[in-house]
Amino acid sequence: MNKPAKQINIYEARSRLSQLVDRASKGETIVIAKSGIPLAKLVPLTGEKRAIRFGTLRGKIAVPDDFDAPLSDEILDRFYKGGPE
Numbered sequence: 001m002n003k004p005a006k007q008i009n010i011y012e013a014r015s016r017l018s019q020l021v022d023r024a025s026k027g028e029t030i031v032i033a034k035s036g037i038p039l040a041k042l043v044p045l046t047g048e049k050r051a052i053r054f055g056t057l058r059g060k061i062a063v064p065d066d067f068d069a070p071l072s073d074e075i076l077d078r079f080y081k082g083g084p085e
Helices: 010-015 017-025 073-081
Strands: 006-009 030-034 037-042
Touching: 006 010, 010 017, 010 030, 017 030, 017 037
Parallel strands: 006 030
Antiparallel strands: 030 037
């Protein structure tokens, strides 16, 4: 069930826009009014998320066979002690 819309005057909306957008993104509907007359409605976006498409990089990236092989002591020393010798 949707929450009833909260009405906020335009001056308050201007000074708190970021907070109002956060609230709307969480499902709240906010009506923006001027002199008590509703002018606009801030609502959450729904159904506009892009679907994740798995496998779009298949065949474009190669992982070497030794990708997860243990690192040599020389490389570990450079990593933890900083820079080349």
